[in-house]
Amino acid sequence: MDFQGVIVHWYKENKRDLPWRKTKDPYRIWLSEIMLQQTRVEQGLPYYQKFTAAYPTVFDLAKAQEEEVLKLWQGLGYYSRARNLHTTAQEIAYNYKGTFPNGYDALKKLKGVGDYTASAIASICFNRPTPVVDGNVYRVLARYFGIAIPINSTEGIKYFKALAKELILKDQPGDYNQAIMEFGARQCKPQSPNCKLCNLQNSCVAFAEGKMGELPVKLKKTKVKKRYFNYLIITDNEKTILQQRKNKDIWQNLYEFPLIETSKEVEIEHIAGHDTFLKLIHGNAYNIRLFNEELKVHKLSHQHIYTRFWIVTLHGKLKSGTVIEKVKDYPVPVLIANFVEDFGF
DNA sequence: AAGGCGGGGTG
């Protein structure tokens, strides 16, 4: 049996029972593909369930408020996916009368839909021979064919896409695409691939040369930036202050407490004398204390955020603000959600 | 071509 035959056969024997594999509804396939970008199936699955329950059709998603969509997305990360998801739902609902385009080119024009996702939808929903090349496919092909071209170089991207195009089974493109991805996720795993029980063992270049650990080749590591966040929990024991992040930075459009970002750790005097703090206090009497003696480190893949939460209790009443009981209704970063939980608002 | 964008799992 050839490479594709083994892959598809393995898939039929080993594929997981996942909800988006029971449908060819482009709305649900699109939703699942967006959620699974840079995200493991096990992490995305509960979100898929929540979204399909809350928004059974693309019209339901289109009608929702962005804030509600972000709240449902909370914890899944890469929040531009949620914002683009909402935008594209409105595009499909109102400009396409609810019907997704059925070809690669038109699909790729949708916000948040790139080469991978357009190929996935076109093959799974519309039986088009458009090959997907995700992290799993890069790994399987690099190992099996012994290709050392860096997968994130311009040359590598072109090379692997062309190879995937040669390999795709035109009579079952959707199944083949899903098969090679599932094979990469479960059999040809990044660490400790299960070569011992692999039907491609005999013909796999990486296995023959013992290079499973060296393939695929990837250029440069991400270097991590350090940031120092000081959150001000201003409260009169009835209300607090929440703000929406609007800058082009992490967590765009999510909510958080007023923030003083500094270039290094700072002490209480720095906070109490800061312009941002003084404007919020507005001359009122207050008491301030540090919630966490230990610096809280929130790790993102590209930055480490060292955080202090300052509890500022006002003696007077806040004129405007968010009722404390409502804080949990806002979409917030996990860092904030964890604090709210620990603090017991 | 390079950098930014989350959060969690694995070894």
Place this chain on the structure above:
DNA sequence: CACCCAGCCTT
């Protein structure tokens, strides 16, 4: 700790 995940967008 490093690496990676059903990638995409902006500059």
